[in-house]
Amino acid sequence: MKKGKIVSAEEAVRVIRDGDTVATSGFVGAGFAEEIAAKLEDYFLATGRPRNLTLVYAAGQGDGAEKGLNHLGHEGLVRRVIGGHIGLAPKLQRLIRENKILAYNFPQGVISHLFRDIAAHKVGTITTVGMGTYIDPRNDGGKLNELTKKEGEDLIKVIHLEGSDYLLYKAFPINVALIRGTTADTNGNITMEKEALTQEALAIAMAAKNSNGFVIAQVERIAEPGTLNARNVKIPGILVDCVVVSRPENHWQTFATPYNPAFSCEIKVPVQSIPPMEMSERKIISRRAAFELKPNMVVNLGIGMPEGIAQVANEEKVLDLLTLTAEPGVIGGIPAGGLNFGAGTNMEALIDQPYQFDFYDGGGLDVAFLGLAQADQEGNLNVSKFGPRFTGPGGFINISQRAKRIIFVGTFTAGKLKVAVEGGKLTVIQEGKEKKFLKRVEQVTFSGKYAVETGQPVLYITERCVFRLTPRGMELIEIAPGVDLDKDILARMDFQPVIRQKPSLMDHRIFRAEPMGLKDELLAIPLEERLIYYPEENLFFVNFEGLYIRTPEEVEKIHSLVEKILAPVGKKVYTIVNYDNFNIAPDLVDIYTDAVKHLVDHYYAEVTRYTTSTFLRMKLGEALEVRNVAPHIYESREEARKALKKD
Template sequence: MASLTRTRRGRPEFLTAREAVALIDDGDTVAIGGSGGGLLEPDALLKALGNRFRTEGSPGGLTLVHTTGIGDREGGGMDHLAHRGLARRIIAGNWGMAPATSAMAAAGEFEAYNFPQGVMSQLFRDIAAGRPGVLTHVGIGTFCDPRLEGGRLNDRTTEELVQVVSLRGREWLFYPSLDIDVCFIRGTTADEDGNITCEQEAARLEMLAIAQATRNCGGVVIAQVKYAAQRGSLDPRDVVVPGLCVDVVVVNPAQRQVVTHEYNPAFAGAAKAALSSLPPFPLDQRKVVARRALREIVDGDIVNLGVGIADGVAAVAAEEGWVDHFTLTIEQGLVGGVPARGVIFGVATNPVAILEQPAQFDFYDGGGLDICFLGFAEIDLDGNVNVSKFGGRIVGTGGFVNISQNASTVVFCGTFTAGGLQAVPGGGRLDLRAEGRHRKFVDKVEQVTFSAAEARRRGQRVLYVTERAVFELGPDGLVLIEVAPGVDPREDVLDLLGDRVSVSGSLSVMDSAIFEDRPLGAGWRRRDTAVRVTP
């Protein structure tokens, strides 16, 4: 177990990143805070740990635990630790931001688990409180359910961590707590007593929960910050992690807010940016999907947007001037504003609130979302969806399971095929010039990240929106309800799916405005009343 040369009642030690990671011993369990695109990523510590192992061959056999995908898809984040022998086991909420680590997991280089992002964030709170673990409905019927895969990602991973529990006449999943020896967290400023603020950060994530959990396990809390401040100089209202939880501080003056920005005050809530300054969203097949999906929002809705093609919904709403008619949220704890797209998904321009990530998932899990928009890699004809493991790749679920399982309406967004698809909108219609090489609608998904059977049981409304067709989840599977203008329902849709897809008796044509290079107009939004479901 990691050791430290000071007493618990002393002030934290200010060390270099190299000195800090020297405190980690072989076999330790290390919890790592942060999210994709450099958001609250303790990058200097991750680099130093990877460098130490590369030069010394130690520490090895680590158990690494992190809530979200950490990295930039280009060698950063968890990929600093992608060395054979460094990790014995990794338990993660998402793997997609660190492709080298993901590839090692797929190859069975270490034991690998994937649990829902919300469960992971809440687990740190339960560890801090001395509770046995997270008891939740989240994950039932998905690959996290031990009756399917139990969150295990390769053949090397055999220990069953998740259990099915019956309580008060209902089934639950139990995700157990674990001991933490060391954690890496990040903030903006630390004073001499180790109090940590996040004034330049674009999220809070679960920095406090990780620090409290590690402290109460008797472990070592290592905090990376950009600035050091005099004792007593910080506003107590800005302190996110109190110094009583912090053992080591590492100051990294080169710390960036996210990988794409040194510091954008509109991400941190310190300024309001003009939405006209956001990059334009050109009319293409992705924008068609986002426009059609946006049609499902009702005035006053509380909305979640997923990463990928679904995050274009926010861009369309912003350019149409509709963002004030509903509240956009993202699982990293952001409420309001316009979520960013791409690698820095997880931050928002002009948020109205920046919450702790576990609290955001409490709200989601309890049914607080009216509607969510999520991507897909595979959809089968029963209506199940896979985003987590496909084609030999491990991406992971992130917040997908929490969000899709608990929102009243779920809208899956993606193109009908992938890999070379040329579907060109214009003049009020869609021109299908070339089909993609990869089918996304399949007979059976490789991994169940969203269970259609569970959705039916919960009474959710589920739509599947593509550039050429819209389906809904019916009693027996997919039902075709709309096609794009210019698309032949039989030749361009049904013949590619087989006989198990039903056709609605009121099959309609998607609004031609979606396929025109001009604003949609205010009259295009829905204003009817949404129906809630009970998680």
């Protein structure tokens, strides 16, 4: 076999010169060229060269200790960092914190797109992603420390196009690309059949090649020229300058898993029976969040607390009704967690990360569930900086600004919080040491103001209450049973939330041990299909079978829809209401029956109701009687129809 482009790791890193801009691929550990990074570290420590590199990367790359970009965390080796996430590289963090190097955060998706734009010799990446956050140059411009704010150039600028403001992330040449694949032939063609992700390796290689730079690829094996299936080649050999064959210990699929064929889509594994989550604040939050799911939704789950939503969805047997995604390119299946985060099993498709962010940035996500670290009265969120510790946003800014709906999930306070659930009620046993709802967040990773301006629906879900974002700020809309509003919520906040009416109780099923029956609810008939008017009979049929009303907004929606249907009729109608298996939160009965009375007075000539539930007949009957509305509720549709008087 001819050697061709095959070189040792040491030979490869010697091509990197002082002052070079080096781009690396990888997501946590997946797709990261560990062999090359480790050899670059060894070479620097032995020779003091290369020096003053600019390091550019999209996703966080590291294990939080020694691996990944931690190999490059030496003073003198790196002069400037431009990255999406720094939390997994504490050695680089230290250099940034001590003002030893210049450091910038860009949103992860922006950097993955910027590599493509550099390859195409464009001026940069133009987008609205980052507007109103600390990435916005009208704020910090993504600059992470005092050294960068004092000496660093401005890499982002506001531009005005077609009547709107955008952010321009400026392009710059890439001198060296460090990428990874599975197999290379001696001509440098790269396949990725055993890799957990493909990421933006192709974009990085093109960016370097079109910058007259150098592309170094790490693989685990070599093939003869002409033996690789051309359709499987992800990086053409014309882009690759040299290939390094890694030692097995430096070519794990992720930093947690040496090799799992399910991660590389080679097999699909049975979804084993996962034990239900124990009742805890995490389960309460995940259960409440799961009520925001709808069939056929395309969903993104962030790392940490949001991962519990997938577990609850599995318990409730609704995973097959959703499409879960992860930002590096995973579509369908089950996203992995921990140091496997970014990978997935049983995927429907795996695409390159820049394309995934095209989909995300264009509004392809129906809903995203992301972590809640700090929030303030304007609805801003901070997940990127806490005192001297900073992590960066990763894909958070792209996802949170562009998803159709965003749900932030997290505990109400932080630090040794202990809660208990007994008899369907929540009790705070030990309050967390740190407040999370502050007058002003330390750094704006998500802009509440921008979300309001763009009309994006936003919820903030904790174990004891739920807020929604409004033009007036954060509105408290739900509270857990057993929680004291003043003592457990308002006293633990640095601002007064908007309270327009008495908060509803969070769904009682959240606080019970048994499954919530979410699948039946997700597959229930849409409200619009429950209301049918038959003009030939002047009959209005209301099918509330299996309906569960949990919020005042749902009551208002029912009232509005009925008015929308009946107002154009121009006369009162005969009405039958099916209340079989109907349920309503106890604190909403009065609101609901007030709405019913208004409809009876204005639109119904006669109305009959039926249900097999004795308890519901009694509960609703009493509430209707108080409002001078005929209270009798029949046991069957036949009885109700016979009782309906048509004169």
